[in-house]
Amino acid sequence: MSLSPQFLDELRHRTLLSGLIGRTVKLQKAGREYRACCPFHDEKTPSFYVNDDKGFYHCFGCSAHGDAIKFLTEAKGMPFMDAVKELAHAAGLELPAPDPRSAERAERATGLVAASEAARTWFAEQLQGIAGAEARAYLGRRRVPDALVKAFGLGFAPDSRGKLKAALASFGNETLIEAGLLILVDEKEPYDRFRGRLIFPVRDARGRTIAFGGRILDSGEPKYLNSPDTPLFDKGRTLYNLDRAGPASRKADRVIVVEGYMDVIALAGAGIDEAVAPLGTALTEAQIERLWRLVPVPILCFDGDKAGQKAAIRAALRALPLVAPDRSLRFVTLPNGQDPDDLIKAGGRAAFETALLGAIPLVDLIWRSEQDATALDTPETRAGFRRRLAELAGMIADKGTADEYKLEFRRRFDALFGSAPARQHNDERPFRERPPFRRGEFRKPPPRPTTAGARSIGKGGVDPMFARAVIAGLVLHPGIMPAHAEALAELPLGDPVLERIRDTLVDAAFTGRSLEGDGAHSILANAGLGPVADELCRTNGLAFSFLRSDADPSRATRDLGEAIDVLVTRPLIEQALADATRRLGTTTDEASFAEQQRLTREKQDVERRLMDLMQPEGE
Structure with missing residues (x-):
């Protein structure tokens, strides 16, 4: 069976080399590469590197070097075709059917590349000749130096219907038509596609000329003309440069x-x-x-x-x-x-x-585009805006990413149309760069039926069970710490043991120590808090989704972040409400009354959020 270079290139492109090698070799991340002890010779210090971007592996110890196909043939001893079949199956590619014409097609593709390279050389020569004076003047006006003209292989196509065809006559009209260099209409005599244009060669990732773009030098149309799709060139899959x-x-x-x-x-x-x-x-x-x-x-x-x-x-x-x-x-x-x-x-x-x-x-x-698409001055237009955002987030195939987009859109919507829309709307900074936990910017979740246990949250203070749940969540999902460390540092928990666990994790986050993997457990163990933390996670009875062993990790961190937000914002609102109530006792102006009522509504909102988080799964 004859395999074309294009098929093999596509096979390598679709194969994640680190994933292939990582099945049998323990790889460690090293910047944008992976490293390991070489599978081709015995060594104690890793000198074997895998680069997904470049699609090859290399050992600096024994000089082993190759791509995915070579790894299977040399490391596993597989025959070449067996290696190709295994990679093609994993990549979802069908092997070319055994066909006596495949060698002919491969040979024809080689001929198309040769014709394209010959055309590039001819166009470049024309640019430097008498006919290319106007094109050179254009490049001069655009301040393109000779070095860049050469680096990009720029050329010129004279305003003639047959000069290129005559110059490349040895390739034959059929090849030149298939390469997109000649145009054939109604079985008439073919003629040059590019005429009177500055030429930009298009090269593939291997540097081979596979197509051309041409810019007209006068006021004609089209301004730019590109090669048609050919066996070498697919404009939807190729990028210039x-x-x-x-x-x-x-x-x-x-x-x-x-x-x-x-x-x-x-x-x-x-x-x-x-x-x-x-x-x-x-x-x-x-x-x-x-x-x-x-x-x-x-x-x-x-x-x-x-x-x-x-x-x-x-x-x-x-x-x-x-x-x-x-x-x-x-x-x-x-x-x-x-x-x-x-x-x-x-x-x-x-x-x-x-x-x-x-x-x-x-x-x-996406947010700005949808926000600017129509006026959002009525309940109906705002409902349409929210529906469009939900539909856009729903387009994302990766569930975790889709959930984060939905949450982010909800946060922005609530901030824009919440209790203080003017202040939020005037802040043009990206959402995540705005200061968190500001008065007047708390989001309101949809109301849900509440249990008796949840209703006790509204009586004031940090509920001990809720505080234990949050700290247990931090032990289970310590990766959230860096984003919330500053807010958590001053949070009163009312339990010295919980505060010791919190302080240990916060200190680790502030000093840059790794909390991923087993990092948090090791840090807590070194502080003598390992058994206490383990017991906390085992005995915590609150049915938060982030404490469930079968919970979606993205849902876990989202709910935990929401819980921290609530615990931090709640005392801020209560203090502001107390101050506003005191002021109202000394003055009866409408502004003071409106402020007190606004803060009362915000307190109710944050209480609803807190009770919403306290709901057992499924209620």
Whole structure:
């Protein structure tokens, strides 16, 4: 069976190398790589590294080096085809059926690459010749130096219907048509596709020329013309400059998506090589998946005009179903009327880097888009807004991430339309950067029937059972500590043992000690609190979801964070209410009465939240 290079490339692309090797070799995370003791020779100090981004392993001790296929053939002794079949089955790829024509197709693909490379060379020669004077003048006006012209292989297609066809006649018209270089209409004589245009070669991740883009130099249409899809080129799966941006992104730990060829080249001129662009289409799911192979959170940079913002929203909605804990996007909006090329020309690299500092997360872009979509001045429009947010969060396939989006949207909605909407609405900072636990910004959960035990919470003070549940939750889920350490540090619990456990975990969080895995248990054990903490977790009787052994971890940390929020905000509201009540005793003006009533409602809201958390599962 003959396997094409394209099939093998796709197989490697779909195989997570660390996952494959990690089945038989114990890997340890080391930055963006994994390391282990080499499976090919005996050693005590790890010198074997696995790099998922580059798709290969390497041992600095014995020089073993290879990809997923080679690992199976050399480490497991599998025949080549057996290794390919195993990887293809895991990746969901069908092996090409045994076909005597497969070798012919592979040979034809090789011919298409050769024809494309020959066309690139010919276009580059034309740019430097007499016919390319206008194109060179255009590049001069755009401040593209010769070094970048050479690095990107820029060229020029003369305004002729047959010059390229004549120059590449040795390949034959059939090959040139299949490569997208000639156009055939109604069985008439084929003619050159690119005419009178500045040419941008499109290369695959291996650096081979597989397609072209052409920009017209006068006022004709279309402004940009791209190669059609061919056996080599799928515009929905390819990104311009991927061959240069891939290695650069690993050094910079970022990849930037811009809208066009000239934006990519302008950024390269400013020393930013980790930029790519789609090829005449909106960013596709396949392109987003390819970006995630480079970095967990690519930065999408779109022009500040309406078209640019629509492109950003389209990309966000396409990415939303695919996001996960280690996969998201950030978005940069440039000043209206400017693109990256304009920004670089006006202020150099510093201006563009400053713009990148304003990148917002995916959740912010979606929230702003939906918030600005229509006026939210009636109950009906607000209900529609909330429904749209819930539907968008429901698009996310990863359940934990979907739950977090739902919670975040609910928090923002309640903050925007809660008891102090004006103050919250005027705060333009990202939600998570705003100060927590501020008066007038407490969210109201939907009312639920309450048990008698839960109703006792409303009588004042920190309920001992509730406090024990929170501390037990922290022992079980210590990863939440860094986000809540400051608030927890001053929380009165009314139990010296609980406060010792709390103080030990807070101190660990403040000093940067690891609380993940068994870290918290080790810290508590060293403080002589291990048995007490274990007993607390075993005997706590409150049926919070975060204390249930079968609870969803994301639900656990969410409920625990909610419980801490309630415990911290409750005394703040009670103190403010007491002060307002005292003031009302000395004055009867309407403002003082309104403030006292508002704080009374907020106290009722936080009591409902507290009682809601006290509900046994299923009630």
